[in-house]
Amino acid sequence: MPDMGFAGKQAADYLVQELKPILLFEAYSTHFPAQAVITREGLIEFLKCQLYGWKNPGGSGDLLILTGNAQPLSPEGQYVFSREVLDRVEAFGVREVYSLSGYLVEFRPPEKEPTVYAVATDPAFLSELKSRFALSTLEKGTVEGVQGLIVGEAALKGLRGACLLAETPGYSTPSGRPIVDAKASKALLKVLTAILGVEVNLSGLERQAALTEEFMERVAQLEQRVLEQVLKAGRPPKEKQYYV
Numbered sequence: 680m681p682d683m684g685f686a687g688k689q690a691a692d693y694l695v696q697e698l699k700p701i702l703l704f705e706a707y708s709t710h711f712p713a714q715a716v717i718t719r720e721g722l723i724e725f726l727k728c729q730l731y732g733w734k735n736p737g738g739s740g741d742l743l744i745l746t747g748n749a750q751p752l753s754p755e756g757q758y759v760f761s762r763e764v765l766d767r768v769e770a771f772g773v774r775e776v777y778s779l780s781g782y783l784v785e786f787r788p789p790e791k792e793p794t795v796y797a798v799a800t801d802p803a804f805l806s807e808l809k810s811r812f813a814l815s816t817l818e819k820g821t822v823e824g825v826q827g828l829i830v831g832e833a834a835l836k837g838l839r840g841a842c843l844l845a846e847t848p849g850y851s852t853p854s855g856r857p858i859v860d861a862k863a864s865k866a867l868l869k870v871l872t873a874i875l876g877v878e879v880n881l882s883g884l885e886r887q888a889a890l891t892e893e894f895m896e897r898v899a900q901l902e903q904r905v906l907e908q909v910l911k912a913g914r915p916p917k918e919k920q921y922y923v
Contacts, residue, residue, distance in 0.1 A: 680728070680750045680825045684847030684860035687779030687826060689884075690867040691746040697879045700733035700744055710756025711749045730767070739876040743768050750824050761828040765836060776833040776840035777874070779867045780826040781847040781860060782817075789892050793846040793866040798822065800834035800841065808841060812870055817844075843867055850895055853902070858894070861887035 681688050711726040718724060728747030735741050745764060751757045765776070782796055797814040799805035808814050821827065822842050833840035845863035852858060865884040872879050 680747050682779075682824070682826055683781030683783050684849050684863050685857060686781035686845050686847050686860050686863035686867060687843075688746065689859045689861060689864040690779050690871070691744060693864060693868065693884055694744055694871075694879065695731055695746060696883075698733050698742070698744075698877075700731035700742070703730045703732045703743075705729050708751060708756065708760060710751035710753060710760060712752055716748065728764075730764075732771070735877065737876065742875065742877070743771060743773060757825055757828055758832075761825055761832045764829060765832050765838075769836070774838065776830055776838055777871060778822075778826040778830050778840075778842045779871065780822065780824075780842060780844050781849070781863055782844035783849050784846045785848065787846055787848050789896070793860075793863045795846075795866050795870050796844045798830075798842050798844075800830060800839055804839050804841065808874070812873055814843075814870065843870055850891065853898060858891060859887070861891050864888075 706728050707725050708728075715723045715725055726747075726749035728745060728749075731744040731746075733742045733744065745768075751760045765773075787793060794815050796817050797805060797808045797812075798817055799808060805816065809816060822830075822844070826842055830840040830842045845860075845866040847860040847863040850858035850860055861884050865881050865888055868879060868881060868884065
């Protein structure tokens with residue numbers, strides 16, 4: 680589902696792109712925003728979520744991958760959606776549930792790899808994740824939306840689960856349009872694929888991350904020039920000095 684920096688959303692979509700799983704079903708909801716999307720081809724389609732199935736040729740565990748282009752708007756809708764998804768996937772024998780999301784930070788140096796945090800359904804599972812995959816933990820805060828609720832609901836059903844969150848400054852264009860933080864998505868997938876024992880080529884995300892960093896650097900330079908021009912234009916004229 681869409682999240683901060685679209686970190687989790689892009690990670691899930693990239694996983695679908697690389698693994699090429701089978702589309703099991705599409706779902707629509709009256710809890711989604713009341714709008715339709717116009718595609719690049721000039722067509723119109725409803726907001727939806729999709730569930731894919733992938734059989735692991737290595738035999739270490741098959742995957743169900745849920746992705747969507749919207750989240751339910753209301754808290755009631757998010758609870759209903761999370762419960763219905765878990766009811767559906769339990770029929771496939773799901774044992775563990777992972778959600779992916781961005782974790783908002785004020786600033787992340789361009790050269791720094793995003794820190795990935797983990798919150799889990801039980802102490803033993805969290806300890807295992809921390810020791811095996813060098814994950815950081817959060818001691819307070821909340822995980823908003825379906826990303827948090829679906830793991831919480833998994834715990835109520837007796838399933839193990841964890842939410843992985845990667846640091847993101849929440850990039851946006853000067854007009855306020857959100858930009859995908861591919862670097863955070865890559866950090867999430869590096870951890871998730873290691874946990875699941877799945878090999879995925881992340882070079883595509885690396886290229887996208889480099890382009891994003893370059894774009895944001897240009898935006899920062901442009902903003903700095905505009906600020907300097909505004910400050911220069913707003914300066915009062917220097918007083919003339921007369922000497923006797």
